[in-house]
Amino acid sequence: MNTAFPITLPNHDQTTHYLSAWGKQIIKMANNSDLKVLDLQGEKANREEFETKVKALSPKLIMFNGHGDNSMIMGHKNEILVKAGENEELLRSKIIYALSCRSAKILGPESVKKGALNYTGYEDDFIFMYEPNFFSRPNLDKTAELFLAPSNIFMESLIKGNNIEDSFERSKRAIIKNFNKSVSTLESDPTIARFLWWNLRNFSSHGNMNVSIKD
Amino acid sequence: MSEQISEEIKELIIARLDAIPSNKKISIGGYGDFTKDQLIEGVKTGSEVGKKIIEIELEFLRAMKQGVINP
Numbered sequence: 001m002n003t004a005f006p007i008t009l010p011n012h013d014q015t016t017h018y019l020s021a022w023g024k025q026i027i028k029m030a031n032n033s034d035l036k037v038l039d040l041q042g043e044k045a046n047r048e049e050f051e052t053k054v055k056a057l058s059p060k061l062i063m064f065n066g067h068g069d070n071s072m073i074m075g076h077k078n079e080i081l082v083k084a085g086e087n088e089e090l091l092r093s094k095i096i097y098a099l100s101c102r103s104a105k106i107l108g109p110e111s112v113k114k115g116a117l118n119y120t121g122y123e124d125d126f127i128f129m130y131e132p133n134f135f136s137r138p139n140l141d142k143t144a145e146l147f148l149a150p151s152n153i154f155m156e157s158l159i160k161g162n163n164i165e166d167s168f169e170r171s172k173r174a175i176i177k178n179f180n181k182s183v184s185t186l187e188s189d190p191t192i193a194r195f196l197w198w199n200l201r202n203f204s205s206h207g208n209m210n211v212s213i214k215d
Numbered sequence: 216m217s218e219q220i221s222e223e224i225k226e227l228i229i230a231r232l233d234a235i236p237s238n239k240k241i242s243i244g245g246y247g248d249f250t251k252d253q254l255i256e257g258v259k260t261g262s263e264v265g266k267k268i269i270e271i272e273l274e275f276l277r278a279m280k281q282g283v284i285n286p
Binding site: 013014015018067068069101102125126127128129130131132133143189190191193194195197198201 | 239244246267274
């Protein structure tokens with residue numbers, strides 16, 4: 001197995017600014033393990049760069065951050081990186097996590113049909129709340145943390161060698177924990193709950209649940 | 216979402232959105248980033264993001280009613 005894996009981190013609007021900042025935490029986690037990260041940040045999150053690196057490295061794991069739709073994942077400035085019916089065979093023999101809207105709806109199952117080991121993502125829009133006062137320091141934003149930390153737990157668990165099923169359950173439990181916290185403590189914001197629930201409802205995993213990156 | 220939304224339901228959703236703290240924004244995927252006032256305006260005018268937020272609110276309320284969610 002190639003121990004390098006790509007992470008796309010487009011950064012061209014408020015949403016991708018936050019996803020990019022929180023995605024960098026995964027790079028730190030990976031760098032503390034025996035994995036190496038191919039960081040496709042900003043303009044590097046383009047189709048040519050992505051396809052070239054994936055073909056050259058043949059990584060076992062790929063993480064996408066950014067915007068998406070039912071049948072596609074996008075990179076910097078919403079350039080299409082992978083689209084069902086166009087180039088989803090690039091995902092063959094790989095584990096994919098897409099922190100992106102909707103792509104688990106069609107691209108997920110289609111990529112598994114074309115040989116991806118597993119595709120985990122969201123079947124509808126991924127929603128998060130944040131505090132604009134922390135825009136220059138997104139990792140310190142406690143509101144955004146309630147949404148983005150559970151997502152990172154999925155990747156952290158995979159990096160540690162756990163299988164998809166275990167990682168998926170850990171991430172779901174983290175969302176539920178934050179949901180319960182948001183509606184049951186005095187200092188919390190209960191208006192967050194509906195969006196955490198929405199993400200939990202749409203968090204979806206297709207393919208082999210027993211596979212891990214260490215297999 | 217094709218179902219017809221009554222004015223009473225819209226008022227309920229607007230009241231729920233109004234409870235969101237003013238110092239927070241909501242990122243709704245490809246729709247963009249919104250303050251609560253922008254979402255309320257979207258519900259009132261029937262914009263695409265307004266329809267989306269109505270869908271989310273109604274599904275959340277239904278899930279609560281059905282006991283899928285036990286806060």
